[in-house]
Amino acid sequence: MKISITVNGRQHDVDLPQTNALLVDVLREQLHLTGTHVGCDTSQCGACTVHLEGRAVKSCAILAVQVDGQAITTIEGIGTPDDLHPMQAAFRDCHALQCGFCTPGMIMSAIDLVQNSDSLDNRAVREGLEGNICRCTGYHNIVKAVLQAQESM
Amino acid sequence: MYQFNYHKPATLDEATALYKEADDPIYLSGGQTLIPTMKQRLAAPTDVIDLAGIDGLSGITVSGGVVQIGAFTRHAQVAESEAVRSAIPALADLAGQIGDGQVRNRGTMGGSVANSDPAADYPAAVVGLGATVHTDQRDIAGDDFFKDLFETALQPAEIITSIDFPVPTRAAYQKFPNPASRYAVVGVLIADFDGTIRVGVTGAGPCAFRACSIEDVLNENLDPDALDGVEVPDAGFNNDLHASAEYRAHLVKIMAKRAVVQLG
Ligand code: FES
Numbered sequence: 001m002k003i004s005i006t007v008n009g010r011q012h013d014v015d016l017p018q019t020n021a022l023l024v025d026v027l028r029e030q031l032h033l034t035g036t037h038v039g040c041d042t043s044q045c046g047a048c049t050v051h052l053e054g055r056a057v058k059s060c061a062i063l064a065v066q067v068d069g070q071a072i073t074t075i076e077g078i079g080t081p082d083d084l085h086p087m088q089a090a091f092r093d094c095h096a097l098q099c100g101f102c103t104p105g106m107i108m109s110a111i112d113l114v115q116n117s118d119s120l121d122n123r124a125v126r127e128g129l130e131g132n133i134c135r136c137t138g139y140h141n142i143v144k145a146v147l148q149a150q151e152s153m
Numbered sequence: 154m155y156q157f158n159y160h161k162p163a164t165l166d167e168a169t170a171l172y173k174e175a176d177d178p179i180y181l182s183g184g185q186t187l188i189p190t191m192k193q194r195l196a197a198p199t200d201v202i203d204l205a206g207i208d209g210l211s212g213i214t215v216s217g218g219v220v221q222i223g224a225f226t227r228h229a230q231v232a233e234s235e236a237v238r239s240a241i242p243a244l245a246d247l248a249g250q251i252g253d254g255q256v257r258n259r260g261t262m263g264g265s266v267a268n269s270d271p272a273a274d275y276p277a278a279v280v281g282l283g284a285t286v287h288t289d290q291r292d293i294a295g296d297d298f299f300k301d302l303f304e305t306a307l308q309p310a311e312i313i314t315s316i317d318f319p320v321p322t323r324a325a326y327q328k329f330p331n332p333a334s335r336y337a338v339v340g341v342l343i344a345d346f347d348g349t350i351r352v353g354v355t356g357a358g359p360c361a362f363r364a365c366s367i368e369d370v371l372n373e374n375l376d377p378d379a380l381d382g383v384e385v386p387d388a389g390f391n392n393d394l395h396a397s398a399e400y401r402a403h404l405v406k407i408m409a410k411r412a413v414v415q416l417g
């Protein structure tokens with residue numbers, strides 16, 4: 001089965017090995033975009049969050065066939081090492097990551113949250129990131145980073 | 154996840170025809186319950202019929218005192234809709250409390266209602282607001298829709314197309330979420346239609362239901378303290394590691410009180 005998707009602005013024709021391939025499998029294993037992580041088997045951790053048509057979704061809870069013809073942005077598509085996205089810069093400034101495993105998903109969720117909210121306070125950020133689990137930071141600096149990025153986005 | 158045949162029909166007729174021909178088919182809407190369930194191998198359909206290709210199943214319209222929401226409308230669209238927020242703010246609030254942000258961007262109202270998860274949020278609104286569920290074949294009253302654990306009035310192959318929510322004078326939804334999953338341990342929606350009170354409860358029993366004993370009391374006296382003496386029997390309530398049946402019965406009363414306070 002063939003699908004055609006746009007990932008980070010580039011169009012890809014992908015031959016799916018099986019209809020049950022998840023979007024995250026295609027991103028990581030076929031397109032080698034390994035910035036999108038898999039942190040669980042139950043669609044609960046948010047590490048695999050990407051943007052689908054501009055909104056944050058869990059790429060482990062979507063079949064690749066479902067997104068035929070659609071546009072996806074992954075962590076690789078939002079900034080470069082020399083030109084970080086404001087959210088990435090804020091995570092670095094605020095020391096909002098330790099092991100970094102949750103970070104790509106956190107950043108993709110946080111960007112959607114900031115783009116689709118009027119003005120976020122501490123509580124709204126915590127609620128808005130309910131779909132992302134971090135094992136290291138205790139969330140405090142993540143919340144700080146999102147509040148900081150909100151000013152520069 | 155086991156293998157399956159994938160179909161993406163363009164019309165309702167095509168979808169139901171595919172369903173009737175298949176061995177063990179299932180409809181796919183937003184997939185936020187179905188796909189994780191299939192990953193766990195708790196569901197192993199032979200045929201997955203994706204409803205995303207069917208036009209006209211998505212969207213929100215408000216007219217004549219009714220909010221009509223297409224079955225394929227995502228939770229985030231309902232939560233962020235100005236039209237819903239001004240007609241039935243409690244419904245927008247409820248949608249904004251479902252799961253997490255990523256789930257709300259993907260999950261659909263029809264999918265949630267058709268699944269009848271005992272802890273889902275929308276069923277409280279379908280029952281509490283006295284909604285009408287439209288399918289490709291008929292209209293089903295919200296009161297008659299939820300039958301049991303994951304069981305509804307839908308026939309095999311039947312597809313929800315939209316849901317009509319009558320606009321109440323005022324309404325409020327209060328939920329005690331499971332702190333990890335954000336599913337409702339108990340959720341209570343109270344709606345006031347010109348002085349007539351309806352109470353929809355989710356999370357407590359095998360499926361959403363109307364709490365008639367609470368309605369009776371509130372129809373006499375719309376005051377949170379009036380609920381102090383009400384007995385909520387826990388017979389048949391869910392009893393699991395998240396909460397005992399007895400605790401859920403207690404929560405029904407507490408969430409109802411909070412909803413009355415929120416009604417203002
Ligand atoms: S990998 Fe954990 S939610 Fe997708």
Ligand code: FES
Binds near residue numbers: 101103135
């Ligand atoms: S930084 Fe390690 S899981 Fe979040």
